[in-house]
Amino acid sequence: MEVSQSPDMKVVISDEIGESVEMATDRRLTSNRVIAAIIPASVAFILYQGDILATWIIALIALGSVPSIVRLVLGSEETIDEAAANTAEVSPVPTARGKLDSVAPAIIDSLPDALLAVDQDLTVMETNKAARHLLGEGLRGRNIGLSLRRPAALEAIEDALQKDETVSLELSLLTPGEQFFIMQVIPLTLISDREAHPAVNSDLVGGAVVILHDITTQRRSEQMRADFVTNASHELRTPLASLVGFIETLQTAAAEDAEARTRFLDIMARESGRMSRLIDDLLSLSRIELDEHIQPEGVVLMDQVLKSVAEALEQRALNHQMSIEITLPNDSPAIRGDTDQITQVFQNLVDNAIKYGAEGSVIEVKGRAIARLSETGLPGLAIDVINQGDVIPATLLPRLTDRFYRVDSARSRTLGSTGLGLAIVKHIVSRHRGTLAFKSDSETGTKVTVSLPTAS
Numbered sequence: 001m002e003v004s005q006s007p008d009m010k011v012v013i014s015d016e017i018g019e020s021v022e023m024a025t026d027r028r029l030t031s032n033r034v035i036a037a038i039i040p041a042s043v044a045f046i047l048y049q050g051d052i053l054a055t056w057i058i059a060l061i062a063l064g065s066v067p068s069i070v071r072l073v074l075g076s077e078e079t080i081d082e083a084a085a086n087t088a089e090v091s092p093v094p095t096a097r098g099k100l101d102s103v104a105p106a107i108i109d110s111l112p113d114a115l116l117a118v119d120q121d122l123t124v125m126e127t128n129k130a131a132r133h134l135l136g137e138g139l140r141g142r143n144i145g146l147s148l149r150r151p152a153a154l155e156a157i158e159d160a161l162q163k164d165e166t167v168s169l170e171l172s173l174l175t176p177g178e179q180f181f182i183m184q185v186i187p188l189t190l191i192s193d194r195e196a197h198p199a200v201n202s203d204l205v206g207g208a209v210v211i212l213h214d215i216t217t218q219r220r221s222e223q224m225r226a227d228f229v230t231n232a233s234h235e236l237r238t239p240l241a242s243l244v245g246f247i248e249t250l251q252t253a254a255a256e257d258a259e260a261r262t263r264f265l266d267i268m269a270r271e272s273g274r275m276s277r278l279i280d281d282l283l284s285l286s287r288i289e290l291d292e293h294i295q296p297e298g299v300v301l302m303d304q305v306l307k308s309v310a311e312a313l314e315q316r317a318l319n320h321q322m323s324i325e326i327t328l329p330n331d332s333p334a335i336r337g338d339t340d341q342i343t344q345v346f347q348n349l350v351d352n353a354i355k356y357g358a359e360g361s362v363i364e365v366k367g368r369a370i371a372r373l374s375e376t377g378l379p380g381l382a383i384d385v386i387n388q389g390d391v392i393p394a395t396l397l398p399r400l401t402d403r404f405y406r407v408d409s410a411r412s413r414t415l416g417s418t419g420l421g422l423a424i425v426k427h428i429v430s431r432h433r434g435t436l437a438f439k440s441d442s443e444t445g446t447k448v449t450v451s452l453p454t455a456s
Contacts, residue, residue: 115210117188123142150173183213223289246268282420289427292431325363341432342452349385350363374451385449404419434450
């Protein structure tokens, strides 16, 4: 049986529903009025059976009840109307979805891992702050292969898109220092219900999210432990053997020889001091390598650093009848970096100049501003440390920063060199995104040039 509905019938039904609501409201108001009248009357009757004190209590109750009764009995309709009006004036509360959409970009930018979203053609559509810091600005709209130059990484992204499954691999990137990452490629599921997912960019449907999780610290820590054991066991073996031999001699053949005992103890003191310096340099080098991928953000005033270095090494230079001359531009810019590490760089360089320079010569420290660094293209400050010593053959200059490499091993050991000073210098300069260069000839002597970016 079919029932047809006409527009008139719908109007009648709506009127009936409205009348029913009004009748229910009137009945509720009437019952409220009755309750408001009965309660005070009942209390008054009960108390009236008592003494005269009850009369005063009745009066107080009545006076206190009058405003409430009047508002309830006479003002119920007005109260309802005011509540309805106030409800209509309340502005709509933002939905949870709207709030999430507004803070989503800030949340993504705050993530420590680099994140890139690519479409099916591997074009970068979205990035976060960590990705831009790692791979540079201008990523959006470019093929990811132009920024992530690793064939294995591109193959992983293509595999994830083709197989529609998450792919992970470990890779390294050559920033100023080598960094290690776990890369995850997560395909975006094809979304057909656009109303259920209004925030999804249609350009990303069928694409993927690429996440780069930095594990450099973990890898460097593992390598640091391995290198420390290898280097320590190799370099400490010789001085330890010498100490053991001298101790055995003093315990036996030279036990009663005062002159030999004095000479052997002097040698043992030098060897133990060299061992101590070697361990200190190994630990220092390990700490620097561990943080080499993190560029310092401090400000270094080079005039103050070089002045403190000259004061600290002045007496050592005077012992060799040498002097230290510092020349910097009047408007020498500040350097972006770590003051302690920059000080360590020039202490090592000036100390080497004293060790290997000619007696009575002058050690020159000259600074000059440069418009563009060769590595970064940023403005910087170049500082030369020049000494007048033996010429180093050009074929050996590239090896000067190798660990434990010495041009003249016998002389270096006599001078107490550990063979790690220039290796430490190289890693500190690399951490500061600078460059290190060597030049040695008979006319100018040996010159070490350190170029560092300015703080501006």
